[in-house]
Amino acid sequence: MSMRSQVYEWSNLAAGGLGLTSVATLRRSVDAQPQVVPANREFDIFIGGIGNNITKPAETTATQFIVIEDIACSAWLGGALQVRINTTDYFQNPDVTDQAGVPGLASPYPRGSSNTLVATSLALTADTNNLLKSFDLYPDIYVLPGQVFQILYSLTTTNADFPAANNTAVVSAFVKYTLYDGPDALIANKLLELGVTINPNNVDWYKRTLIEQQQRSRVAAVATNGGSA
Amino acid sequence: MSMRSQIYQWNSQVGTPIASVVGAVNQAGQSVSIFIGGFGNNITKPAETTATQFVVIEDVAVSPSYFVYTGCGTIAAPVTVRGLIIGAEGATPTGVAGNRAYIQVRINTTDYFLDPDNVGNDGIPGAASPYPRSINFQPCFNLYPDVYVLPGQVFDALVTFYATGATGTTVLNSALMAFMKYTLYDGPDALIANKLLEMGISINPGNVDWYKRTLIQSQSAGPMPTA
Numbered sequence: 001m002s003m004r005s006q007v008y009e010w011s012n013l014a015a016g017g018l019g020l021t022s023v024a025t026l027r028r029s030v031d032a033q034p035q036v037v038p039a040n041r042e043f044d045i046f047i048g049g050i051g052n053n054i055t056k057p058a059e060t061t062a063t064q065f066i067v068i069e070d071i072a073c074s075a076w077l078g079g080a081l082q083v084r085i086n087t088t089d090y091f092q093n094p095d096v097t098d099q100a101g102v103p104g105l106a107s108p109y110p111r112g113s114s115n116t117l118v119a120t121s122l123a124l125t126a127d128t129n130n131l132l133k134s135f136d137l138y139p140d141i142y143v144l145p146g147q148v149f150q151i152l153y154s155l156t157t158t159n160a161d162f163p164a165a166n167n168t169a170v171v172s173a174f175v176k177y178t179l180y181d182g183p184d185a186l187i188a189n190k191l192l193e194l195g196v197t198i199n200p201n202n203v204d205w206y207k208r209t210l211i212e213q214q215q216r217s218r219v220a221a222v223a224t225n226g227g228s229a
Numbered sequence: 230m231s232m233r234s235q236i237y238q239w240n241s242q243v244g245t246p247i248a249s250v251v252g253a254v255n256q257a258g259q260s261v262s263i264f265i266g267g268f269g270n271n272i273t274k275p276a277e278t279t280a281t282q283f284v285v286i287e288d289v290a291v292s293p294s295y296f297v298y299t300g301c302g303t304i305a306a307p308v309t310v311r312g313l314i315i316g317a318e319g320a321t322p323t324g325v326a327g328n329r330a331y332i333q334v335r336i337n338t339t340d341y342f343l344d345p346d347n348v349g350n351d352g353i354p355g356a357a358s359p360y361p362r363s364i365n366f367q368p369c370f371n372l373y374p375d376v377y378v379l380p381g382q383v384f385d386a387l388v389t390f391y392a393t394g395a396t397g398t399t400v401l402n403s404a405l406m407a408f409m410k411y412t413l414y415d416g417p418d419a420l421i422a423n424k425l426l427e428m429g430i431s432i433n434p435g436n437v438d439w440y441k442r443t444l445i446q447s448q449s450a451g452p453m454p455t456a
Contacts, residue, residue, distance in 0.1 A: 003374050006342055009354045011296065013324065028351060030257045030391050034299055034324045046345060058345035066345075072369055074296060110295065110356035111367035117298055130364050149345075163298060170296035170324040174357055176370055179343075200374040200431070207429030 002184040003200050010045035010052060010151075011172035012037050012159065024053040034168040036160045042082065042100075042152035045173050059148040063181060065188040066143035067198050070176040071102055071151060072109035074169075075131050076116060078156030079104040081173055083141055085149050090141060100154050106135035109174040117163040142198060145185060151175055231418040232434050234410070239263035239388070241405035243270040260333065260351075260387040263407045277383040281415060283422035284378035285432050288410040289334060289352075291388055293359030293366035294327035311365045323392060328405045330355040330390040334376055337383055341376055351389045360408040377432065378411075380419065 013032035014025040022035035035050050037043065043050055046058045060066050073079045082101030083090040091101045105115055114127040143149045151173065159169040178200065180188045187206050188198045196202050241247040247256050247268040261268055264276045278284050295311050299322050308315045313327035323329075333352030334341040340349035359366035378384045388407050412434065414422045421440050422432045430436050 004341065004343075005370075005372055005374060006345075007353055007357060007370055008344060008350070009357065028258075028329075028389075028391050032323060032391065054344045054346040055348060056346050070369060109369060110293065110359070111369045112363075112365050113295065132367075133369070159298075164300075167298045167300035168324070169298040172296050172356070174354075174369060176357075178374070204429045204431055211428060 002181045003203060004179045004181070006177050006179050008045070008151075008175045008177075009172065010153070010174075011170060012051040013170060014051050022050045024049045024051060026053060026055060028052055034159065034170045036168060037153075037155055037158060037171060039077075039155050039158040042154045044150045045153050045175070046150065048153070057148050058150065060143050060145050062145050063185050064145060065180040065185040065198070066149070066177050067180070067188075068137065068141040068143065068149075068175065068177045070107075070137050071174070072107040072111070072133070073102075073104040073153060073173040074171040075104035075108040075113060076169065077159055077162060077171065079171055079173075080154055081107075082152040082154070083149065084152055085141070085143060086147055100156075101152065102135055102137075105131065107133050107137075109172055117169060139197065140199075142192065144192075145189070231415045232437060233413045233415070235413050236411075237263070237409045239269050239386075239407040241269040241388075245269070247405060256390075258389070258391055260389045263332075263386045263388055263409070265385075266387075269405075275383050276385060278378050278380050280380050281419050282380060283414040283419040283432070284384065284411050285414070285422075286334060286372065286376040286378065286384070286409060286411045288358075288372050288408070289332050289386060290358040290360035290362075290368070290408045291330045291332040291353070291355040292328050292390075292404065292406050293355045294325055294329045294392070295356070295365075297322075297324055297326055299324040325392045327392060328355065328390040329392040330388055330405060330407075332358070332407055333387045333389070335385040335387060336376070336378060352387065360406055374431070375433075377426065379426075380423070 012035045014023050014035050015029045015031045016023045037050055046054050071081045073081045080100035080103045089098060091099055093099050108131040112130045114129040115131055116127040118127050153173050159171055161167060162169045184203055187203050191198050191202055191206060245268050264272050295313050297310055301322055304315060304318055304320055304322060306318055310326040315322050315326050331351035331354050342350055342352045344350045353370055357370040358368050362368060386409055390405055418437055421437050425432050425436055425440060
């Protein structure tokens, strides 16, 4: 199992936290409540201190290679996702200035969700829009061995008092990536050197090529030795 | 029939139903096997492959969730959003409609889905791989590369849910359900699947057939001339 499809889902749901004090938890819990996410600030969905987090920054070891294949987030409140590799932001404006990244409107999570929420008295309702994705992360993003990566979520309007006073909206984000480990990470590096796209098919193709080369050289060695192995 | 497309559907409310009502015996927050977990429809023994079987899991899905908001006081009457229950009457909304369910695949004792810190997580969210699918709930995840269960291995799918509105018998009242699609290779086809695995070729019916054709062609080509 050295090539594995992986996902990470983040939401601002965590147990505890009152008012504008937001908290993070390492494990999801039944009594989680939405935490306030301030506007116009980037939060790492892995270790940003809001919602469900992991124990350390997301990084690849010397024997791992990650290919990020999809990112998506809640479409309301101007939510957007940026990918940062080490200290470099992936999505830039044409004038090479910073931007928030892929908007939830372009890559909504969950797929088919709405970009608005409608508040009614003592009831929870959602708009009936069904957003589809207009963004496809292709080419994929490569995280090379030893690199740190962050997925940064930001809002243009805070989720406090949304959609009405005293409400707190739930926001979420999603990342789909493939983790190549051990020998497959070495092959991924080799494909990168060769300029070949890294995906499971091409890694398998490279393995087959290696096997065929070995078989050919074995046959050649037998022929050189006059038919004896 | 040595390559067979197979499915398994789990409904938490069949047989011994899962309980998620606060105050009752509550399975919320705990992982439950869809095969032998003791809740919903189960099978007679752990799912495993024999020495002559090879299983390729191609899709897993679980009941969807929808994210909304809190701060509406307690729920006066059962409220649904897109057909998913927010919570029981009298409960404080958590901001999640549906079960907030996840599905993890386990091979022997190893969890397949990990967080980036290499710690096992709850698995694929129902919001990313919903079952059933609809206009409101569409997938943004496909299980590629597939998960291989080699001969003699035990496999399992574990569902974890966190929202307390999980009980229900239909999609409209937040039934907690899960789905697994896999292909079972048996007998000679399982041997070919193992061979393809050694060769680094993806195991699917097309490639198994290709390998069979290659064998037939090499047999019909006759013996190689000797020097």
